[in-house]
Amino acid sequence: MGGLNPESEQRSQAKVWFIAGTDTDVGKTYVTALLAAALNGQGKRVGVYKPAASGCNRSGDELVADDAVQLWRAAGKPLDLDAVCPQRFEAALSPPESAKLAGQSxxxxxxxxxxxxxLRGEFDVVLIEGAGGLFSPISDQWMNIDLFQQFDDARLxxxxxNRLGCVHQTLATCIAATERQVCPDGVVLCQTQDQRPASADSNAAAIARFGPTAVWGEIGFGASEIPEKLVRQVLGG
Structure with a gap:
């Protein structure tokens, strides 16, 4: 659960989820977009927020965050793209390093x-996607976990x-989070390769056996839908 927000009394009653990775390129945006689309398909009003993005593409004078576009479309195009991702940087580095190259912060x-x-809008669920891993820098002073802790009542x-090495990465992330008084609510394993790795058959069980956090679902490569169980967990969380 996130930390206290002094303006929380002005917020709507939306369920707020912060989606973070164990690393970069783990399928975080893919999973978040599938979840947004599933919730939108059930008639839920879905908000999506990407606080900062790097590795953006330049289109004229504008920087376009492909991840933000994907989330916005999946959620049914709520508000506008600038609201989805207010801070965009070009270099494919962490947001603070990318900003530094552009002479910004x-x-x-x-x-x-x-x-x-x-958070103040008329949304049933708000999905906040971090940048990279839970312990990746998102500003000069904060990692993603620090940003998560700014949001009152947010779930993680x-x-x-879902590949070889996934068990260590997931356990390390979740156990390190508990040292910061943060207990992730669930884990999703996403297959990022077209050929299913042999370890994918046992990763979920190993994480459940050794870790503090349950695996809520597995997403296959190229999946067009998210497991219904995961949607229920998010709505019930």
Missing amino acids: VDQRLLVRGAEPW LVVAA
Whole structure:
């Protein structure tokens, strides 16, 4: 659960989920978009927020965050793309390093304030997608876990790539989080390769056996839908 927000009394009653990875390129945006689409398909009003993105593409004078576009479309195009991702940087580095190359810095206050249109809006569920792993830097002073702790009543979903090494990465992330008084609510394993690795058959069981957090679902490569159980967990969480 996230930390206290002094303006929480002004917020809607939306369920707020922060989706973080164990690493970069683990399928975090893919899972978040599938979840947004499933919730939208059930008639839920879905908000999506990507506080900062790097590795953006330049289109004229604008920087376009492909991840933000994917989330926005999956959620049914709520608000606008600038609201989805207010801070965009071009270099494919962590947001603070990418910003530094552009002679800028990540606006830490905006990371939180940028969520307000979603948290105060008429949404049933708000999905906040971090940048990279849970312990990756998102500003000069904060890692993603620090940003998560700014959101009152937010729940935490961790996405891991379902491949060899996944057990260690997931356990390390979840156990380290508990040292910060954060207990992830669930883990989702996402297959990021077209050929299913042999370890994928046992990863979920090993994580459940050794870790503090349950595996809520597995997403196959190229899946067009998310497991109904995961949708129920998010709505019931």
